[in-house]
Amino acid sequence: xxxxxxxxxxxxxxxxxxxxxxxxxxxxxxxxxxxxxxxxxxxxxxxxxxxxxxxxxxxxxxxxxxxxxxxxx
Amino acid sequence: xxxxxxxxxxxxxxxxxxxxxxxxxxxxxxxxxxxxxxxxxxxxxxxxxxxxxxxxxxxxxxxxxxxxxxxxxxxxxxxxxxxxxxxxxxxxxxxxxxxxxxxxxxxxxxxxxxxxxxxxxxxxxxxxxxxxxxxxxxxxxxxxxxxxxxxxxxxxxxxxxxxxxxxxxxxxxxxxxxxxxxxxxxxxxxxxxxxxxxxxxxxxxxxxxxxxxxxxxxxxxxxxxxxxxxxxxxxxxxxxxxxxxxxxxxxxxxxxxxxxxxxxxxxxxxxxxxxxxxxxxxxxxxxxxxxxxxxxxxxxxxxxxxxxxxxxxxxxxxxxxxxxxxxxxxxxxxxxxxxxxxxxxxxxxxx
Numbered sequence: 001x002x003x004x005x006x007x008x009x010x011x012x013x014x015x016x017x018x019x020x021x022x023x024x025x026x027x028x029x030x031x032x033x034x035x036x037x038x039x040x041x042x043x044x045x046x047x048x049x050x051x052x053x054x055x056x057x058x059x060x061x062x063x064x065x066x067x068x069x070x071x072x073x
Numbered sequence: 074x075x076x077x078x079x080x081x082x083x084x085x086x087x088x089x090x091x092x093x094x095x096x097x098x099x100x101x102x103x104x105x106x107x108x109x110x111x112x113x114x115x116x117x118x119x120x121x122x123x124x125x126x127x128x129x130x131x132x133x134x135x136x137x138x139x140x141x142x143x144x145x146x147x148x149x150x151x152x153x154x155x156x157x158x159x160x161x162x163x164x165x166x167x168x169x170x171x172x173x174x175x176x177x178x179x180x181x182x183x184x185x186x187x188x189x190x191x192x193x194x195x196x197x198x199x200x201x202x203x204x205x206x207x208x209x210x211x212x213x214x215x216x217x218x219x220x221x222x223x224x225x226x227x228x229x230x231x232x233x234x235x236x237x238x239x240x241x242x243x244x245x246x247x248x249x250x251x252x253x254x255x256x257x258x259x260x261x262x263x264x265x266x267x268x269x270x271x272x273x274x275x276x277x278x279x280x281x282x283x284x285x286x287x288x289x290x291x292x293x294x295x296x297x298x299x300x301x302x303x304x305x306x307x308x309x310x311x312x313x314x315x316x317x318x319x320x321x322x323x324x325x326x327x328x329x330x331x332x333x334x335x336x337x338x339x340x341x342x343x344x345x346x347x348x349x350x351x352x353x354x355x356x357x358x359x360x361x362x363x364x365x366x367x368x369x370x371x372x373x374x375x376x377x378x379x380x381x382x383x384x385x386x387x388x389x390x391x392x393x394x395x396x397x398x399x400x401x402x403x404x405x406x407x408x409x410x411x412x413x414x415x416x417x418x419x420x421x422x423x424x
Contacts, residue, residue: 041350
């Protein structure tokens with residue numbers, strides 16, 4: 001799941017280099033409210049999980065997102 | 074559970090009106106750089122909107138649509154026994170705009186006219202009530218008007234809302250029709266999320282003050298006054314993608330239908346990104362899901378009937394089964410399966 005997720009996230013956020021689990025995604029230059037909606041939508045479609053906003057607010061790294069998906073699949 | 078079933082009643086006439094003036098979202102908003110505007114507009118899919126002039130109220134758009142319908146020769150105006158006016162942009166705080174519209178349209182004083190204060194779910198809630206009242210033995214026709222000048226509610230400087238909303242009105246006639254089968258409505262409310270979409274000042278909880286009219290950077294990152302509407306886009310998105318698919322599935326189940334039984338799914342025209350997500354999540358055939366938001370924007374409660382008039386006009390000549398779903402401010406959510414059989418449809422009126 002993880003490699004696939006990283007690749008898809010890279011594409012989704014239109015990043016030039018592949019995102020890494022330790023990245024603090026909020027510090028990406030491309031991170032904004034539209035990117036947030038794209039991410040929530042993508043995770044819902046791909047994994048059938050709608051990450052609640054409160055939960056998402058606690059996440060800082062790409063790994064946090066991966067962990068949430070794993071724990072809620 | 075607010076589930077309603079109706080038989081032998083349906084939409085017999087449809088008219089819509091929009092302002093003539095076209096607002097191009099890519100080029101006409103001076104508050105954003107062309108790059109910023111493009112990023113937002115590409116995502117929302119709202120390329121153009123119609124914006125009412127400062128002297129044009131929602132009721133003026135409604136009048137343009139309703140008067141065409143009443144003068145079409147298809148309906149006896151004096152048989153309009155009920156007038157339901159759905160709006161959150163009324164002429165006055167009182168009296169209700171629908172009552173003034175009774176007089177303006179020369180409808181009889183024996184007509185029951187009133188307003189419903191709902192936004193994006195308002196067509197579904199209004200239609201359910203119209204069907205209920207039209208089934209009464211003494212009632213001949215019910216006119217359901219949805220009218221909004223939503224562009225006046227939001228700041229064009231606000232990133233979340235400054236590109237979304239357009240102005241429009243529709244006037245639908247609801248009548249008995251023994252050829253029509255069952256309609257099923259399911260209506261839900263979630264007032265706990267009332268602050269997700271709100272115009273905070275100007276009511277009696279937070280009366281207007283000089284300060285409430287000042288557009289400023291807000292704690293939520295938006296740029297608007299307290300008189301203007303704000304939207305928690307992320308919260309609304311989460312609500313919609315979790316609750317709307319459930320509402321659609323529940324309504325189909327209550328109607329004893331599968332999605333294959335539905336000819337067209339007409340959703341509230343919120344924004345392209347969210348609506349496309351709904352289509353994929355519900356695994357709907359995109360051909361069955363008409364859009365008008367690219368031309369008219371999010372017109373709140375008008376968006377479903379406006380889509381029916383502008384996108385389905387020539388497709389409703391044969392009997393069809395529609396599923397409609399409206400969702401938004403409240404938060405409020407309603408879905409319905411409605412059969413429709415060759416209603417009288419007027420071409421879009423531009424004023």
